[in-house]
Amino acid sequence: KSALTWKIIAKCSRTKARVATLTLPHCPLETPVFMPVATQGTLKGVTTKQLEEMSCDIILNNTYHLGLRPGQELFDDVGGSHIFQNWKRNILTDSGGFQMVSLLKLAEITEEGVQFQSPHDGSLMLLTPEHSMSLQNSIGADIIMQLDDVVASLTTGKRVEEAMYRSIRWLDRCIKAHKNPETQNLFAITQGGLNSELRKICIQEMIKRDTPGYAIGGLSGGEEKDIFWRIVTLSTDLLPKNKPLYCMGVGYAEDLVVCVALGIDMFDCVFPTRTAELFGGREKYPEWAVNALRSVNIELLP
Amino acid sequence: MNTLSFNILKTTENSIRPGKLTLREKTIKTPNCILYTTKGSVPHLTPDNLRHLPFGAVQVTLEQFVDVQPPPSIKFPDGIHKFLNLEDFLVYFDIRDPSKIQTSSFNTDHYVSVRTHQGVRKITADDYIDYMNIYKPDIVANMADILYSERPGQNRVRKSVTRTLQWLDELLNSKKLTVDRRIQEGIHVFGALTGNQYREERKRSAEETMKRDVSDGVLAGIAAGIDLFDTSYPTKMADNGHALTFSLKHSQNQSDFEVSNSSTSNTIPRSINLLDPQFKKDFRPFVPMCTCIACLNYSRAYVHHLVDTREMLGSILLISHNLLQYAQFFQDIRESIENGTFEKDAKMFKDVFGFEELDPATITSSSSSEEASSL
Numbered sequence: 320k321s322a323l324t325w326k327i328i329a330k331c332s333r334t335k336a337r338v339a340t341l342t343l344p345h346c347p348l349e350t351p352v353f354m355p356v357a358t359q360g361t362l363k364g365v366t367t368k369q370l371e372e373m374s375c376d377i378i379l380n381n382t383y384h385l386g387l388r389p390g391q392e393l394f395d396d397v398g399g400s401h402i403f404q405n406w407k408r409n410i411l412t413d414s415g416g417f418q419m420v421s422l423l424k425l426a427e428i429t430e431e432g433v434q435f436q437s438p439h440d441g442s443l444m445l446l447t448p449e450h451s452m453s454l455q456n457s458i459g460a461d462i463i464m465q466l467d468d469v470v471a472s473l474t475t476g477k478r479v480e481e482a483m484y485r486s487i488r489w490l491d492r493c494i495k496a497h498k499n500p501e502t503q504n505l506f507a508i509t510q511g512g513l514n515s516e517l518r519k520i521c522i523q524e525m526i527k528r529d530t531p532g533y534a535i536g537g538l539s540g541g542e543e544k545d546i547f548w549r550i551v552t553l554s555t556d557l558l559p560k561n562k563p564l565y566c567m568g569v570g571y572a573e574d575l576v577v578c579v580a581l582g583i584d585m586f587d588c589v590f591p592t593r594t595a596e597l598f599g600g601r602e603k604y605p606e607w608a609v610n611a612l613r614s615v616n617i618e619l620l621p
Numbered sequence: 622m623n624t625l626s627f628n629i630l631k632t633t634e635n636s637i638r639p640g641k642l643t644l645r646e647k648t649i650k651t652p653n654c655i656l657y658t659t660k661g662s663v664p665h666l667t668p669d670n671l672r673h674l675p676f677g678a679v680q681v682t683l684e685q686f687v688d689v690q691p692p693p694s695i696k697f698p699d700g701i702h703k704f705l706n707l708e709d710f711l712v713y714f715d716i717r718d719p720s721k722i723q724t725s726s727f728n729t730d731h732y733v734s735v736r737t738h739q740g741v742r743k744i745t746a747d748d749y750i751d752y753m754n755i756y757k758p759d760i761v762a763n764m765a766d767i768l769y770s771e772r773p774g775q776n777r778v779r780k781s782v783t784r785t786l787q788w789l790d791e792l793l794n795s796k797k798l799t800v801d802r803r804i805q806e807g808i809h810v811f812g813a814l815t816g817n818q819y820r821e822e823r824k825r826s827a828e829e830t831m832k833r834d835v836s837d838g839v840l841a842g843i844a845a846g847i848d849l850f851d852t853s854y855p856t857k858m859a860d861n862g863h864a865l866t867f868s869l870k871h872s873q874n875q876s877d878f879e880v881s882n883s884s885t886s887n888t889i890p891r892s893i894n895l896l897d898p899q900f901k902k903d904f905r906p907f908v909p910m911c912t913c914i915a916c917l918n919y920s921r922a923y924v925h926h927l928v929d930t931r932e933m934l935g936s937i938l939l940i941s942h943n944l945l946q947y948a949q950f951f952q953d954i955r956e957s958i959e960n961g962t963f964e965k966d967a968k969m970f971k972d973v974f975g976f977e978e979l980d981p982a983t984i985t986s987s988s989s990s991e992e993a994s995s996l
């Protein structure tokens with residue numbers, strides 16, 4: 320099931336870049352799109368009216384933070400995050416898992432879910448795929464993300480494979496637990512680290528689940544850029560051409576340009592200000608970006 | 622056209638009076654308040670949010686600007702208005718930050734001490750003129766020897782009045798000096814009143830100030846009533862997470878406003894503390910019918926969440942609301958004075974809100990509050 324429509328308006332003749340209209344439950348928007356992060360249900364110091372005036376059509380809320388404060392019960396009472404923060408356009412929420420792994424030292428991943436110590440009272444808590452769905456259903460975002468088993472992108476060996484297969488199993492649990500497929504779009508997150516074979520397997524399996532959109536996860540963790548873009552282009556080749564593709568956690572200027580050329584439609588990053596200058600002040604394109612753009616046949620100006 | 626006029630619209634038996642201050646084709650009805658700023662910026666508000674509010678004048682204090690050397694207005698020679706992106710506002714310059722009244726100052730006959738991030742700096746009357754000529758405000762308050770202790774002795778107060786008058790003379794007499802030592806045309810001088818709790822000294826301060834040269838556009842103090850206030854109170858309240866809930870008219874339709882309130886007294890709270898978990902699920906605006914950007918768009922529950930998570934938007938919404946409430950309060954006072962119901966309204970206000978420190982009656986009559994002496 321899907322609560323979105325996706326229509327490509329124009330395609331680049333030399334790269335995989337495309338312009339499309341993504342119609343989500345709250346309003347249509349044009350992609351490629353950068354989604355600013357409103358972690359606590361507010362974009363730093365900006366009113367929702369000012370955001371509308373800036374032509375922002377989608378913002379990102381963090382499930383982990385909103386689950387702690389103001390908490391799930393409040394979203395059930397008020398009828399979701401849109402009403403709570405007076406935002407009439409679209410919202411995307413993450414699963415909450417990434418923040419736990421990155422913010423909490425004591426997070427431990429088991430087949431059941433991500434176990435962590437509550438930052439408030441130190442008690443052990445468990446974020447399962449079912450719980451993540453329940454939280455995201457209460458928050459009510461237009462796009463919600465599956466809980467995935469996140470490993471640092473530089474991790475190698477068995478753990479990467481384990482995380483990839485577990486992410487597929489967790490996707491199944493998320494699909495099953497998702498209560499609002501008519502109004503909220505669940506995106507799968509492809510994993511597999513920097514290993515092309517694992518990426519292929521993961522994508523093939525996830526395509527079978529036919530989610531409304533797909534994300535590429537487990538990148539932008541300090542890996543070599545040459546490897547990073549190769550994984551991106553492999554993914555966009557294999558993922559469905561008729562669905563929006565979201566590259567998670569990518570937001571630096573060069574990365575954005577390259578990823579758009581490689582066929583990515585949606586971005587988020589916690590450092591939007593650093594993306595202000597596209598190639599700003601650089602005399603040369605970085606070599607990895609040149610290689611990436613050549614792979615999709617773009618000519619660079621001298 | 623750059624002359625300043627101040628007209629008393631109506632005289633009343635006591636000193637409560639409506640008035641009208643006109644300058645640069647802008648009119649400010651009094652009693653009124655002008656915006657408190659830090660370094661010329663209204664805390665938390667970008668100019669687009671600021672322009673939603675009914676204010677025409679900002680207060681800037683030299684105390685917050687002396688650290689900036691050379692002064693920005695040298696680099697931006699159009700003066701302080703353009704530098705602050707507030708060309709459509711009147712700028713009132715004073716020497717000390719009115720919200721830091723607890724800071725004791727050590728002044729002599731020759732200088733006023735101000736507190737900066739780099740420590741205490743001494744400002745002489747000459748320095749003050751130089752700065753004002755650089756910043757080019759519309760109105761400048763003369764340097765005042767303000768005493769911040771609770772009950773200063775009479776000798777010290779007498780000295781304070783004398784010094785302040787002497788500094789006013791220096792500011793005014795500078796007109797007779799060479800061009801570069803003179804306060805520029807178009808900068809209007811307000812006399813600062815001192816005297817603290819001593820009636821006699823307050824009288825001397827006011828009377829002597831009134832005697833000073835009021836020709837060529839100089840307005841020597843607004844002696845009898847106090848006609849202008851600053852907004853450091855609503856600003857401070859917002860910074861502490863409080864939304865103001867008092868209003869002069871409020872008292873009449875108090876029934877449409879219930880605050881879930883644990884206090885046992887039968888007065889309505891003058892403000893609500895949004896940090897309080899009691900607002901966690903309160904989906905009402907701060908104040909019903911308020912037209913500020915916070916009350917029109919957001920709930921107490923949301924602002925509680927913002928304050929709880931220390932989000933910047935919380936401060937923006939609180940200050941927007943508080944400034945509008947405060948402006949409305951002054952508008953209600955002006956109407957009340959014009960209708961001749963002020964004393965009655967003020968009494969009802971006190972009964973409803975149990976308000977001592979911000980009592981409209983003490984605000985608008987000549988009182989011994991420090992706000993009086995800063996203007």
Ligand SMILES: [Zn+2]
Pocket residue numbers: 907908911912913914915916917941942943945
């Ligand atoms: Zn309001």
